[in-house]
Amino acid sequence: xEAQVExxxxxxxxxxxxVETLVVRPVGPAxxxxxxxxxxxxxxxxxxxxxxxxxxSFEDIVGGRVLAWVGGSAVVLxxxxxxxxxxxxxxxxxxxxxxxxxxxxxxLLVVGLWLYEHRGHTQAALAAVAxxxxxxxxxxxxxxxxxxxxxxxxxxxxxxLVGGIAAAIAVRWDSRVVAGIGLGGALLAPVLVQAGPTTAxxxxxxxxxxxTVAILLWRRWAWxxxxxxxxxxxxLGDWVFETRDAYPYGALAVIAGFWALHAACAVGYxxxxxxxxxxxxxxxxxxxxxxxxxxxxxxxxxxxxxxPGAKLWLGGLAAAHVVVGAWAMRGRVGNALGLVIVAIGAAxxxxxxxxxxxxxxxxxxxxxxxxxxxxxARRADEPLxxxxxxxxxxxxxGHALVFEAPPSALATGVDSLPGAAVALGLAIACCAAVALAxxxxxxxxxxxxxxxGAVLSLYLASVAVVDxxxxxxxxxxxxxxxxxxxxxxxVAGVGVLxxxxxxxxxxxxxxxxxLLGLAVVxxxxxxxxxxxxxxxxxxxLALGLLLxxxxxxxxxxxxxxxx
Numbered sequence: 001x002e003a004q005v006e007x008x009x010x011x012x013x014x015x016x017x018x019v020e021t022l023v024v025r026p027v028g029p030a031x032x033x034x035x036x037x038x039x040x041x042x043x044x045x046x047x048x049x050x051x052x053x054x055x056x057s058f059e060d061i062v063g064g065r066v067l068a069w070v071g072g073s074a075v076v077l078x079x080x081x082x083x084x085x086x087x088x089x090x091x092x093x094x095x096x097x098x099x100x101x102x103x104x105x106x107x108l109l110v111v112g113l114w115l116y117e118h119r120g121h122t123q124a125a126l127a128a129v130a131x132x133x134x135x136x137x138x139x140x141x142x143x144x145x146x147x148x149x150x151x152x153x154x155x156x157x158x159x160x161l162v163g164g165i166a167a168a169i170a171v172r173w174d175s176r177v178v179a180g181i182g183l184g185g186a187l188l189a190p191v192l193v194q195a196g197p198t199t200a201x202x203x204x205x206x207x208x209x210x211x212t213v214a215i216l217l218w219r220r221w222a223w224x225x226x227x228x229x230x231x232x233x234x235x236l237g238d239w240v241f242e243t244r245d246a247y248p249y250g251a252l253a254v255i256a257g258f259w260a261l262h263a264a265c266a267v268g269y270x271x272x273x274x275x276x277x278x279x280x281x282x283x284x285x286x287x288x289x290x291x292x293x294x295x296x297x298x299x300x301x302x303x304x305x306x307x308p309g310a311k312l313w314l315g316g317l318a319a320a321h322v323v324v325g326a327w328a329m330r331g332r333v334g335n336a337l338g339l340v341i342v343a344i345g346a347a348x349x350x351x352x353x354x355x356x357x358x359x360x361x362x363x364x365x366x367x368x369x370x371x372x373x374x375x376x377a378r379r380a381d382e383p384l385x386x387x388x389x390x391x392x393x394x395x396x397x398g399h400a401l402v403f404e405a406p407p408s409a410l411a412t413g414v415d416s417l418p419g420a421a422v423a424l425g426l427a428i429a430c431c432a433a434v435a436l437a438x439x440x441x442x443x444x445x446x447x448x449x450x451x452x453g454a455v456l457s458l459y460l461a462s463v464a465v466v467d468x469x470x471x472x473x474x475x476x477x478x479x480x481x482x483x484x485x486x487x488x489x490x491v492a493g494v495g496v497l498x499x500x501x502x503x504x505x506x507x508x509x510x511x512x513x514x515l516l517g518l519a520v521v522x523x524x525x526x527x528x529x530x531x532x533x534x535x536x537x538x539x540x541l542a543l544g545l546l547l548x549x550x551x552x553x554x555x556x557x558x559x560x561x562x563x
């Protein structure tokens with residue numbers, strides 16, 4: 001019995017071992033537990049943003065920002081009112097007033113700095129610092145321009161110190177308000193201390209301007225470019241006006257330097273902060289800079305009696321813009337910015353051409369400028385560039401139609417047929433250049449340029465027919481010239497109409513019909529009254545036969561014939 005029990009136990013033990021082998025798997029080393037990542041930390045958004053990143057409420061804005069800046073303004077006004085009261089009542093003398101103003105502004109600056117650095121980046125501390133900087137500039141102005149307690153050079157040095165401190169604070173705190181007050185005050189320092197248009201004032205403003213441009217590019221504050229330009233330009237003009245008699249070419253060097261600095265400011269910002277499109281502020285700075293530099297330099301040289309030099313100045317500025325614009329389009333600055341600079345150069349070139357050249361040479365200059373702008377617009381893939389090309393095209397065609405081949409040439413011919421042919425031919429070539437550049441990019445512009453070229457070509461042919469037929473200002477209108485002119489317009493109208501029918505191009509058909517209508521009006525309104533009987537018969541007969549031929553071709557070639 002015991003043997004059977006032992007055998008059964010052994011059998012159960014063997015079965016249990018087999019079950020364990022099938023079920024139990026080897027257990028490897030336990031992997032360390034990894035905590036799931038928590039939510040990302042929310043960066044601090046400043047005192048006016050609630051916890052959790054929600055936008056500040058109206059209460060937060062009023063309590064955290066408006067009160068601070070109104071309080072800072074009130075402190076400045078309180079200081080001013082106190083000083084005015086003390087002055088009116090004779091409590092303190094001039095030296096004491098200035099010392100109190102400097103000490104009070106400096107104390108407010110120190111308190112504001114300490115609060116901002118050690119008690120949180122609050123708007124109240126920022127407003128106190130801004131008010132203190134404004135007070136320091138006002139104190140400096142009072143010490144120099146109002147009371148003559150310190151000389152202008154010392155006043156400039158004090159203003160430079162205040163501006164440097166303000167710039168350092170603005171950069172450290174990323175504060176646009178402090179930057180505007182500090183850098184604007186530094187740029188205005190020669191005016192505030194009444195230093196006059198001296199070399200020291202110019203040098204100081206130049207240093208302040210360079211520092212402003214450097215901070216602008218470093219911190220990417222685009223608005224500083226407009227501040228720097230608007231503040232420095234009147235001072236530059238005043239200095240040039242005072243020194244142009246003694247140092248005309250030195251004044252030109254200064255103007256060129258300021259032009260280069262402001263151009264570098266606009267181009268540098270586009271490099272520093274690249275965007276999908278050119279910023280309007282950069283384009284306006286470049287345009288205003290070019291206009292101011294060109295006009296001030298022109299005035300200096302004309303005042304000195306050097307008119308050829310003034311023309312050369314315009315041409316040099318134009319060439320500089322074209323070179324910089326071409327470089328910008330080839331580099332990483334951006335095609336749009338390069339196109340704007342080239343367009344400004346072309347505009348300056350147009351002004352230079354207008355004062356340097358005349359006749360067909362001027363037309364050639366306008367046409368070349370239009371073609372260059374069209375090619376630049378194509379290269380930059382910027383449709384707006386064709387507006388400048390169209391402007392120069394209009395100038396070239398307008399000059400040719402007003403001076404070389406006026407509308408009176410359709411009656412009495414031109415003074416010089418070769419000159420008229422060259423002028424109109426240049427305008428036609430400009431039309432072709434614009435049309436080819438705009439093809440596939442701005443089809444409307446391309447079509448308009450082709451039509452303008454076709455009209456100018458017909459006009460050139462008309463002028464040539466009238467002139468070669470013997471009409472002139474001395475002989476007057478001739479019968480043959482008007483008969484041939486009517487025939488030319490009618491033949492051209494029928495030809496364009498047939499071409500539109502063959503190519504199935506509706507614009508060509510409409511153009512041919514319009515030209516035929518013009519020929520009909522001329523024959524009935526002009527030839528009927530001006531031509532003799534024989535010429536009148538030939539004119540009407542030719543017109544009638546050609547119109548019948550055109551009508552026959554139209555009805556035969558249209559896909560839907562008229563009934």
